[in-house]
């Protein structure tokens with residue numbers, strides 16, 4: 001893959017009308033981070049601040065994620081951050097199965113281009129969409145296929161700050177993940 005692939009994909013996402021979220025978004029949010037990122041983080045969907053900025057995790061949940069990454073000894077600038085769906089669902093509702101299905105090819109392509117050695121799934125929506133599992137409270141901190149780590153969504157940590165310590169310790173595990181199979185994304 002050449003270095004323009006992520007940029008070209010981002011342009012395609014910004015023009016995308018594959019699902020109804022294109023009618024209500026201000027900006028699609030393709031994702032942020034370097035093409036050679038070793039770690040990817042996948043959230044649920046852009047919120048109001050992200051929709052406005054066209055960038056992922058820039059609101060309050062983003063500030064919390066930044067703090068947690070810092071505490072875990074990780075540099076956000078070296079991580080590629082995106083979401084399962086690239087456009088904001090109205091009122092921050094959960095994305096529907098249909099919207100997830102329509103958007104998933106973009107995420108698959110991003111993973112194919114970046115080929116990360118660790119993929120952090122933030123919350124139930126990405127855990128279900130990618131691994132078919134649910135129940136973040138019991139699954140958090142677990143690694144699947146040497147590639148996927150499940151943890152809380154930062155917004156869930158914001159709602160209950162007693163989860164912060166566990167969140168940071170989950171994120172710290174990403175540092176030790178070196179390689180993995182791409183079985184679930186093929």
Ligand code: SF4
Nearest residue numbers: 016018019022087103
């Ligand atoms: S959510 Fe995904 S599939 Fe739907 S319009 Fe946005 S980029 Fe396209």
